[in-house]
Amino acid sequence: MEQWGAALYGDPCRECGFDWALTPREAVEWVAGWGPRVEAATRDVEGGRRRPEGGWSVAEYVSHVGDNLRQWTERVQSARLAGERDVAGYDPDALAAARGYATLPLAVAVWSSTLAAVTWADVVGRALDEGVELRHATRGIQRAADVARNNCHDAHHHLWDIRRIRRS
Numbered sequence: 001m002e003q004w005g006a007a008l009y010g011d012p013c014r015e016c017g018f019d020w021a022l023t024p025r026e027a028v029e030w031v032a033g034w035g036p037r038v039e040a041a042t043r044d045v046e047g048g049r050r051r052p053e054g055g056w057s058v059a060e061y062v063s064h065v066g067d068n069l070r071q072w073t074e075r076v077q078s079a080r081l082a083g084e085r086d087v088a089g090y091d092p093d094a095l096a097a098a099r100g101y102a103t104l105p106l107a108v109a110v111w112s113s114t115l116a117a118v119t120w121a122d123v124v125g126r127a128l129d130e131g132v133e134l135r136h137a138t139r140g141i142q143r144a145a146d147v148a149r150n151n152c153h154d155a156h157h158h159l160w161d162i163r164r165i166r167r168s
């Protein structure tokens with residue numbers, strides 16, 4: 001079984017300080033506020049900036065958060081709209097290459113990820129009401145509550161990555 005969530009990152013997260021005790025509703029509210037959060041975190045910074053040691057750039061992190069939210073919105077909708085509860089992981093680096101994150105302007109990544117966050121919050125909020133459960137190929141049962149906290153952590157963690165780039 002793949003480690004995920006607090007077991008993988010620590011509680012609170014050893015890097016970004018994310019507190020896994022937040023409720024699923026609080027997670028949904030946090031992600032619903034992604035637009036203003038990411039705008040504040042990326043104001044007056046070059047989208048292509050990255051840490052001297054490498055890794056994703058500011059704009060690439062923002063694009064990843066948007067795509068991660070879109071990916072999970074679709075998987076939750078697969079359960080809600082089509083009764084398809086099986087889900088597997090995906091390769092974020094392969095997706096970054098296929099979608100050309102490196103050539104996407106930061107302003108576009110911010111706009112696109114904000115749309116993804118609004119849609120995600122609507123869908124995951126409904127899935128919480130309905131008690132949706134997914135079957136993940138390597139993590140086992142993923143309840144809507146788990147998806148809410150996991151996806152919130154991903155976005156929170158990458159805001160931390162962006163702030164770290166700004167300090168580097």
Ligand SMILES: [Zn+2]
Pocket residue numbers: 009013014015016017018153156157
């Ligand atoms: Zn974290």
